Amino acid sequence: MTVIAPARMQDIADRHAGLIKSPFRHRFRVVLLAAGVLLYVVYCWWFFAIGQVLGSANWGIAGTYLADWVSYEVRPSVRIAPDGAMELSYPRSSPLGPDASPDWVDVERAMMMRVKPVAQAVAVPAPAQPSAASSFMAPGAATGGAEPVVSGQTEVRTEEEVVTHARIRIGSAGVIDVWPERVMVEHGGERLAVRLDQEKGVLVEGALPGWAAQKAPGEKITFSFGFSGRGDIDTDGVTVRRRFFGWANFLFDINSPFHGRPMGEVASLVLSGERIDPARSNLSLAWDNILYNAEWQHLDVWTKLLQTIVMAFVGTLFAMLAAFPLSFLAARNITRNWLSNQLSKRLFDFLRSVDMLIWALFFTRAFGPGPLAGISAIFFTDTGTLGKLYSEALENIDDKQREGVKSVGAAPAAVQRYGVLPQVLPVFASQALYFWESNTRSATIIGAVGAGGIGLKLWEAMRTNSDWENVAYMVLLILVVVFIFDGLSNRLRSRLMGRPAR
Template structure:
């Protein structure tokens, strides 16, 4: 390829001056555009105080919430008396069951005789004082003067078995030892020693590491061990919060006869074991225990999820059916009446301009909480949106196909049937399928305001601020349903659009 000489270059410049123009203007516009974006981002950072929000965010709480999604917490409280005797207590609904004895808690017990203060019995007090029966309240002042009724205590010598030493092992790097009014905590290579008096005072005997917090001297100490849990040391109690990965009692709750049994034993009981309940088989009993699990409520969650799916399907179906005839009225190239076009389009605008959540609140007030309110909200919103999309699709059709059908003398209805519908029907179906899949997600949100479905149950679990593993369970179910519906919707849409091209 030979190079152009100066004369040829001048000739080209004369014929096409725009080719040799400097691109400085384009570079300037690009720089101006980038500068405008930068200024906008700086303004947004200042206006929304993003730096202040990030700086004051409590990331530890966010981490705890995230850990709650994938783990569960076992609680135990070690009560410490002034003489050093201890007792350990678990919550009534502990995930460990009715008689917890975890391997991460090691206890040493001994029998001691000690003097304790116990409430005095009314009958014993009366007999001891030699007084007769009286309608006066115990502890009331003589002579008729009113006096505060105080709890009467008496000292009593008792012999009982108490805990003398307790060791709680969180993991290989963390453990707490409680013995003789002294608490030793080891974590991440550091150790603190705390003396407690069995009443209300906490005395720190060593330096406080980063993972321990005491607001004021003598007050309780809070210990944070990260994902493995936390603890509190008070004057008369050590509260243990040990965290474990997984969802506790997901299959059987603590009231089930199958609780705590290994999988092999459960399978043996179901297939060939003696009946645990004389009125039903072990298989039926196990299935019943799973469905009515008190902690996870599987049957109720699945029922609410099915409600959400039905709400999305019925609401979208009705919206498609109503939007279909109305879109022909709204399309200017189909209905040659400006008044009808505008009235129908403004009707669509009214339905879709009010958010689905607002419609859900309105219908919840009208019909009461339940799926009917959710279906009505989806129906109203989608009728407006689908009607607008359908009418715009009609206005963009190729008129040649319609004119061809009309030229053979077909009736107006036949013209729409054979000249218009083949062009737009795949588009209509594709859009309806997309909205069906999208409304499965939307139905979850509107359920939180009382419109039924799993959204309401999800909101109830979040509101307690303690059942985040249940929240994670429901979110996982919603994700699975959305993934399935998204794949199904995409497959059907691809098939419909593919038929259009053949």
């Protein structure tokens, strides 16, 4: 190797400046590339109005939705009648059950004389029936029938036990006191005093704290205590939503005899306790209550998840079996027929140009909702994609191995079997495994449009806009399945390709 002296190098550079000195674009290509990327980002920011979208987004609602995934709410309501009688109630679907009495809600009761209007039927004598002749001669005259009845109103006085004061505690620093004509809310050392007037509406005494809002004087007041909960104050009552971390009634719903019991007591009943149902053991009863939990529907969710897995597997398997022979027709070095090559490749283009979701909508209309539509959508889309990948792999094989088998006089089928398949079979299997793993996720999406599986169940839970904890449960199950299948697929592909599993 010849080493050029520095003086000689400088002499060459002086005489041939264009040879030694790199062009401008080469010297500043990194700067130019960075400037181009920056300009493109600025353009996208302006074109899609990203700043405006971020500024107008309701991040409070987004935070509430995220909190709903990992928590549940108990919603006590205090209804105030026009006569001042109050009633404390909970929704029918409350996680505490129909007879809820939480320790964070205190009520004071008293007897009250209430006046209620009661409808009373009053009979009125019917007019005399006209003769047949007069009836015939006088069109429109009465022809008889039931005696007309009119309703009268009377009042009934009854003495009832009503709520006179309710105190609801939210978290460690939130208290709501409700009286028939007044509401007091305390939070974080601040106090909100409200007077309820049936004519003037909701009247604030003093200034509104930062955690309360009222659109206009006299209208409803809303207050929020962050993650702990929120509530509304109106002239006809107060509604409170207290939030608790966790998933309520995940194992046993409110109809189960195990509901509300500590886990130690449940374990004791299951293992050695006296039978709750004489017809079966406590273990069988507990397992049945878990599977048929009305709020979480574990058995139905697990069945739909298994349906999604099977749908992805069967669709991918059929696509692989269909794409395998078609790829040999599409490969120009295997089938030297222009018409066969073009027909096969155009078929692949047609199948994969239509998105899987569109195929799912088409087959849902054709076959009706169910797994068959999902399997067909996966089969059509993956046949086109796998066929293209398989044919390209065949066109890139080493012809020396095939020529070697052909040189010994082997039949055409034997040439493909021993000269082609050993080169492409690991690639074919690896790609099929990857698509199987990917279709496990895709089957969830197409299930949401009616193709069956857990996707439809997930969409139904999201449409209620209230069962977000059920959505989180199903998403978590899908993630677990995807993680398992990803690891399994990677391990199998590594073994097929002769590489150590990672």
